[in-house]
Amino acid sequence: MSGLPPDLDAALVAFGSRRPLLVASDYDGVLARLRDDPSAAVPEAGVAEVLARLVDADRVTVALVSGRGVADLRTTSGLSGPFRWVGSHGAEFDGPLTGELAARRDALVTQLAPVVARVAGARLEVKPASVAVHVRPVPDRVAAAALLDEVRTLADSSLTMKPGKDVLELAVTDADKGSALLRLAGELGAAATVYLGDDVTDEDAFRALGASDVTIKVGDGETDARHRVPDTAGALAVLERLADLLDA
Numbered sequence: 001m002s003g004l005p006p007d008l009d010a011a012l013v014a015f016g017s018r019r020p021l022l023v024a025s026d027y028d029g030v031l032a033r034l035r036d037d038p039s040a041a042v043p044e045a046g047v048a049e050v051l052a053r054l055v056d057a058d059r060v061t062v063a064l065v066s067g068r069g070v071a072d073l074r075t076t077s078g079l080s081g082p083f084r085w086v087g088s089h090g091a092e093f094d095g096p097l098t099g100e101l102a103a104r105r106d107a108l109v110t111q112l113a114p115v116v117a118r119v120a121g122a123r124l125e126v127k128p129a130s131v132a133v134h135v136r137p138v139p140d141r142v143a144a145a146a147l148l149d150e151v152r153t154l155a156d157s158s159l160t161m162k163p164g165k166d167v168l169e170l171a172v173t174d175a176d177k178g179s180a181l182l183r184l185a186g187e188l189g190a191a192a193t194v195y196l197g198d199d200v201t202d203e204d205a206f207r208a209l210g211a212s213d214v215t216i217k218v219g220d221g222e223t224d225a226r227h228r229v230p231d232t233a234g235a236l237a238v239l240e241r242l243a244d245l246l247d248a
């Protein structure tokens, strides 16, 4: 007995019988619980160990797919291994982004910095292909919502809005996690993909994947994923069940 919902467990059993496989997961809210300080969001106990088991499985690729830049994801998570690292919501796929994007992003920083500075507790995060306005630590929740509304109105049509949990990002590329996952699965010739995610941008991945894939929403909220677990402990249980099934 895995303790997982029976339909999810059955889907994982069917998934485990196929090869090659892609096991992909979002980071924040799935492998690490959410914290006020993004740099404090380290993996939950057991995550590094189960990922190490999964990468050892035969013809299984493990991908970490995040809104974070890859460099930040590597540093913050402390994870290392032969993973595929997909950062910046899919914009960082083959390696670091070019400098041209940085110039557009820096113009955005100049525009947003004074707007964010007016709201106590709000923070601007400068990422490889986007600027994120974080409001999780803002005590005045009305001011937090108003700030995100204002940022939304500042986004011109050349930018892609990436809403998330207490964050709104303006991205200078239109990359998304769904397109990135399809590209990766195609490259690998994957027979099936598992994807776990908790936030709005993970819905692109849930929608992009197909009937033979296993999509799992972590936590509450509307979703296009077929399965759900309640929290990071549930996500870890999924990965541990997979590692057992893959005999890793």
Ligand SMILES: O=P(O)(O)OC[C@H]1O[C@H](O[C@H]2O[C@H](CO)[C@@H](O)[C@H](O)[C@H]2O)[C@H](O)[C@@H](O)[C@@H]1O
Pocket (backbone or CB within 6 Å): 026, 027, 028, 029, 033, 034, 035, 036, 037, 038, 039, 041, 065, 066, 067, 068, 069, 125, 127, 132, 134, 135, 136, 164, 165, 166, 167, 199, 201
């Ligand atoms: O795609 P993900 O791996 O889920 O990354 C999404 C964003 O995660 C980070 O922000 C979120 O987590 C923070 C740490 O727990 C939290 O403080 C913040 O409120 C959340 O929105 C990260 O800082 C962003 O760059 C990512 O895009």
